[in-house]
Each structure stands twice: as C-alpha cells, then as structure tokens.
Amino acid sequence: MKIVGVAACTAGIAHTYLAKEKLVKAAQEAGHIVKIETQGTIGTEDELTAKEITDADVVIIAADISISGRERFKDKKVIQIPTHIAMKSPKALVKKIEAELNAASE
Amino acid sequence: MEELEVKLSELLDETAIDLEMDVQSKHEAIERLTDLLVFNGVIESKATFLEDVYEREAQGLTGIGNGIAIPHGKSAGVQKTSIAIGRSKNGLEWETLDEEPVQTIILFAVKESDKNNFHLKLLAKIAGALADEEVCHQVKNAGSVEEIIRALQEEK
Numbered sequence: 001m002k003i004v005g006v007a008a009c010t011a012g013i014a015h016t017y018l019a020k021e022k023l024v025k026a027a028q029e030a031g032h033i034v035k036i037e038t039q040g041t042i043g044t045e046d047e048l049t050a051k052e053i054t055d056a057d058v059v060i061i062a063a064d065i066s067i068s069g070r071e072r073f074k075d076k077k078v079i080q081i082p083t084h085i086a087m088k089s090p091k092a093l094v095k096k097i098e099a100e101l102n103a104a105s106e
Numbered sequence: 107m108e109e110l111e112v113k114l115s116e117l118l119d120e121t122a123i124d125l126e127m128d129v130q131s132k133h134e135a136i137e138r139l140t141d142l143l144v145f146n147g148v149i150e151s152k153a154t155f156l157e158d159v160y161e162r163e164a165q166g167l168t169g170i171g172n173g174i175a176i177p178h179g180k181s182a183g184v185q186k187t188s189i190a191i192g193r194s195k196n197g198l199e200w201e202t203l204d205e206e207p208v209q210t211i212i213l214f215a216v217k218e219s220d221k222n223n224f225h226l227k228l229l230a231k232i233a234g235a236l237a238d239e240e241v242c243h244q245v246k247n248a249g250s251v252e253e254i255i256r257a258l259q260e261e262k
Binding site for chain 2: 009010011013014015016017018020021022025038040041042064082083084087088
C-alpha cells in the first residue's frame with residue numbers, strides 16, 4: 001500500500017516530528033511505502049508531490065490544527081487523527097487502515 | 107544530516123543536564139530545568155517562559171511514553187534556543203500517552219523570534235529520534251551525561 005500524509009501540531013516544534021517518525025516506522029514495518037510531509041515552525045518539509053498524492057492509496061492527516069493544502073486530497077481517502085494517536089498507537093492505526101482499505105476493495 | 111549530528115552542543119550545554127533531580131512534581135521538575143537554563147543565561151524571563159510552557163501543556167500531553175516527557179515553550183522569555191535534560195528518581199505524575207509516570211524530562215526552550223532553521227531542525231530531529239523505542243530506552247537508562255547525549259545523536 002502507498003501511504004502519504006501530513007503531520008502538524010499546535011507548537012510545530014516537537015509532536016509534528018515525533019508523529020511523523022512513528023507513522024513512517026509503523027508503515028514501513030508493515031511493508032508499505034510511506035511519505036509524510038511536516039508542517040511545523042520550520043515551514044513545510046518533505047512536501048508531497050502531486051504524483052505521490054495521485055499514486056497514494058490513502059492519506060493520513062495527523063494534525064491538531066488545520067493544515068495547509070488540504071484541497072490536494074479532495075479526491076482521496078483521508079484518515080484524519082490528532083497527533084497523539086499517531087504517537088501512541090501507530091501500528092494499530094496502520095492495521096486499521098489496511099483493514100478498511102481491504103474491506104472497501106472487496 | 108551529519109552536520110546536525112555534531113552540533114547538538116549548540117543547543118545543549120552539559121551544565122543543563124541534571125540526572126539526579128530532587129523533585130516531587132511535574133511543576134518542580136519544569137522549574138528546576140528552567141532554572142538551569144536561566145543560570146546559563148539562555149532564558150532571560152523565567153516567568154514568561156514558564157507561562158508559555160504551561161500554555162503548551164494545556165493544549166495536549168507532552169508525556170510521550172516510556173517515562174519520557176518533552177515539555178516545550180516557544181517564548182519571548184528565551185534568549186537562545188536550548189534544551190535542558192533532567193531525570194528524577196521519583197516517577198512524576200504527568201499527562202502521558204501510556205499513563206505511566208515520568209522520570210526523564212527533555213525541556214525545549216525555543217526563542218520566539220528564532221529564524222535559525224538550524225536550531226529548529228535540530229530540535230525536530232531530536233523529537234523525531236524519540237519515536238524510536240531503542241533511543242527512548244537508551245535515553246531512559248543512560249548513566250551519564252555523555253551517554254544521554256550519544257543516545258540523542260544516534261542516527262537511526
């Protein structure tokens with residue numbers, strides 16, 4: 001599965017980056033291709049390309065604030081969660097997404 | 107990334123690490139670490155900084171599990187973006203992801219007007235490193251200042 005996503009938190013200092021790393025690790029461990037954009041104090045890093053978004057099976061938005069560029073995902077399946085969910089149980093989240101996508105394709 | 111590796115010292119002065127904090131509460135721990143940064147001259151207004159830290163605390167939990175918390179404040183009270191690290195013998199009550207008490211605290215003090223991407227990227231990298239269970243384990247169990255610095259710098 002190809003996963004793209006965006007992480008953003010209120011302060012944009014710590015949780016954004018922790019959530020990103022947790023999601024990347026959990027997705028990679030489960031054998032998926034993943035890229036997570038961060039929108040923090042530094043600005044946007046690892047910005048998703050149009051192609052990456054087009055190719056993605058699912059978009060995870062792990063954010064405590066409204067993210068910029070949300071319209072990029074208007075035709076995609078989007079899972080929106082607060083950053084603490086991504087930090088606390090990233091593996092369960094990936095499993096849940098797998099299950100949802102499998103159910104949708106059957 | 108290599109450049110980031112060797113520059114943790116830009117943010118973290120060894121005198122801002124106290125692995126034997128004698129504190130009884132979250133508030134005491136944050137205050138103690140703030141004092142270390144005040145003493146080092148990187149925080150000029152303790153009151154302003156603490157206010158900003160607690161404002162952030164109110165917005166959501168900073169206990170990231172594994173007995174580690176990362177309180178942080180972006181504040182006009184900060185003169186130079188810095189980190190302080192403390193460990194308490196007592197498990198401290200804290201709002202955490204795993205609802206376990208906190209022993210190790212990494213306090214991020216961010217200068218409000220910091221346009222120094224380098225500092226902020228370094229902080230982001232440290233936060234990201236803490237997503238790794240192994241790094242958390244090493245930080246938690248580090249027996250010396252050197253070990254804790256090494257753990258945070260490790261490339262995963």
